[in-house]
Amino acid sequence: MAKLKGTQRKWLLILHLLFSAIMLGEAVVFLLMSITAANTNDEGMLKASYGIMHVLAQTPIKTATIGTLVSGILLSVLTSWGLFRYYWIIAKEALMLVSILLGPLGMYLWTLKAVTLTTSEGLNALEDSAFIINNNQLWVGIILQIISLAAMFIISVFKPWGSRKKPNLA
Numbered sequence: 001m002a003k004l005k006g007t008q009r010k011w012l013l014i015l016h017l018l019f020s021a022i023m024l025g026e027a028v029v030f031l032l033m034s035i036t037a038a039n040t041n042d043e044g045m046l047k048a049s050y051g052i053m054h055v056l057a058q059t060p061i062k063t064a065t066i067g068t069l070v071s072g073i074l075l076s077v078l079t080s081w082g083l084f085r086y087y088w089i090i091a092k093e094a095l096m097l098v099s100i101l102l103g104p105l106g107m108y109l110w111t112l113k114a115v116t117l118t119t120s121e122g123l124n125a126l127e128d129s130a131f132i133i134n135n136n137q138l139w140v141g142i143i144l145q146i147i148s149l150a151a152m153f154i155i156s157v158f159k160p161w162g163s164r165k166k167p168n169l170a
Contacts, residue, residue, distance in 0.1 A: 003078055003080060004078040004079055009075075009078075009079055012078070015067070016072055016075055019068040019071055020149070022064040022067075023061070023064045023065060023068055023099065023149055024149045024150070024153070026056055026060060026061050026064060026103075027103075027142060027145045027146045027149055028146065029052075029053075029056065030107065030142045030145070031142050031143075033052055033053050034053070034138065034139060034142055036049045037049035037135075038135075041123070043118075043122045043123050046118055046123060046125075046126075047115075047118050047119065047122075050111055050114040050115045050118055051115055053111040053114070054108075054111035054114070054115045056107075057103075057104070057107040057108040057111045057112075058108065061103045061104050061107060061108075062104045065099065065100060065103050065104050069100070072092070072096065084164065085163055085164060086163050087160070087161035087162065087163070087164060088155050088156075088158075088159045088160055088161055090164075091161070092156065095151055095152050095155075096152070098144065099148050099149060099152075102141045102148070103145060106141045107138070107141060107142075107145075110134055110138040110141060113130075113134045114131065114134055114135065114138065117131045117134070118131075
């Protein structure tokens with residue numbers, strides 16, 4: 001397969017960075033909306049906070065995640081980096097799996113449940129054990145998502161651990 005060189009590689013890298021930045025931005029919005037929901041006594045604000053998160057979880061998070069995943073795979077396959085040639089790329093692939101589970105899957109399910117409970121119970125949902133458990137899961141998911149995305153950015157800059165050793169066939 002032909003490898004990308006120069007300008008083509010740079011444009012693909014820019015696309016990858018933009019999608020990655022959108023993912024991180026969305027995770028920060030989730031954090032801000034969760035802080036807002038946790039500190040309000042206004043039913044409308046509570047419903048709006050979870051509603052906004054759920055709307056983000058339905059399409060924008062999926063789009064950014066797919067864009068990041070596809071552009072990352074293309075960068076690996078169409079450049080000298082490869083999919084499994086460097087430990088730092090393998091680490092990013094593992095963290096991307098975590099981000100997929102937390103982002104498009106976890107955030108969607110947790111926000112759907114939060115929207116359902118706040119719509120039916122209003123502020124009383126804050127005392128519902130199912131809501132409390134779901135909300136705690138959402139918080140953990142948001143924090144892990146931000147940590148995993150930040151770790152991917154850090155790994156991309158420092159590229160630690162070097163390349164994998166080629167097996168000795170002798």
